[in-house]
Amino acid sequence: MTIKPNYIISQIPSVADFNTFAANPALQYITTVNLNAVTTNISSVFSSTYDNYRFEFSKIYSTSGFVTFPLMSFTSGAGTAHFDGVKSTSSAGANSFNGQNGSAYWLCGYCNTTQLDAGQISMDIYNPFNTKTTSYTSKFSNSTGGGFAGGIVNTTTSYTGCQIVGLFGSNIVGTLRVYGYRKA
Amino acid sequence: MSDNIAAEFDAETGETTTRTMTETELAELAATFEGLTLGTLIEPAETDGALPFIETTNEPEGGDE
Numbered sequence: 001m002t003i004k005p006n007y008i009i010s011q012i013p014s015v016a017d018f019n020t021f022a023a024n025p026a027l028q029y030i031t032t033v034n035l036n037a038v039t040t041n042i043s044s045v046f047s048s049t050y051d052n053y054r055f056e057f058s059k060i061y062s063t064s065g066f067v068t069f070p071l072m073s074f075t076s077g078a079g080t081a082h083f084d085g086v087k088s089t090s091s092a093g094a095n096s097f098n099g100q101n102g103s104a105y106w107l108c109g110y111c112n113t114t115q116l117d118a119g120q121i122s123m124d125i126y127n128p129f130n131t132k133t134t135s136y137t138s139k140f141s142n143s144t145g146g147g148f149a150g151g152i153v154n155t156t157t158s159y160t161g162c163q164i165v166g167l168f169g170s171n172i173v174g175t176l177r178v179y180g181y182r183k184a
Numbered sequence: 185m186s187d188n189i190a191a192e193f194d195a196e197t198g199e200t201t202t203r204t205m206t207e208t209e210l211a212e213l214a215a216t217f218e219g220l221t222l223g224t225l226i227e228p229a230e231t232d233g234a235l236p237f238i239e240t241t242n243e244p245e246g247g248d249e
Binding site: 030031032033034035037040041042043044045063064161165167168169171 | 189191217
């Protein structure tokens with residue numbers, strides 16, 4: 001997006017200016033994933049278009065009958081999974097992975113067991129496609145609690161996709177919308 | 185609703201395919217959780233899904249008889 005000098009009072013932004021602004025939000029929509037599975041493999045979601053991404057999970061809960069955690073690992077190519085020494089830490093009242101290190105997965109948030117108790121997770125992922133260390137921050141809540149999580153993948157591998165996994169094979173239900181942060 | 189479903193979502197096409205996970209896949213998935221430490225995770229059965237709270241007391245110290 002071309003950045004114009006500051007407008008002065010006598011100048012009126014043109015229709016083209018407004019259209020340019022409207023077409024270039026800071027968060028740009030990429031895709032929507034309807035989750036209803038133990039593992040959901042999301043391919044071709046990371047690219048050179050963006051460095052950083054926002055994952056918005058809404059109305060998320062588990063149908064497996066116990067409180068559980070949606071987890072994340074990364075993939076490349078045709079769904080090749082990478083378990084690259086994730087470090088993840090969270091603070092979610094009592095329901096947390098405090099100081100979890102060396103896991104195969106990131107902790108995204110946590111889920112209750114009914115749609116009535118469904119929650120939301122807002123997760124920022126930094127540099128999954130770039131050959132840099134991938135990291136994240138996440139905040140989450142539902143009807144019974146909430147908290148924060150963060151962590152890194154301890155390599156500089158470039159990933160093109162990710163996998164959402166329910167802890168201990170639990171079924172995760174909800175809507176995931178993916179956005180990219182406009183670079184400039 | 186059936187459990188043990190694996191979903192494949194292609195972000196370029198927006199298409200999703202689902203299938204039932206094989207016993208081998210379930211075993212492999214379970215293996216990735218072996219040794220996982222859940223920190224201070226409270227067993228769901230203990231709290232019925234709700235976060236526990238810390239009980240506090242508000243009894244006066246001393247005071248008039």
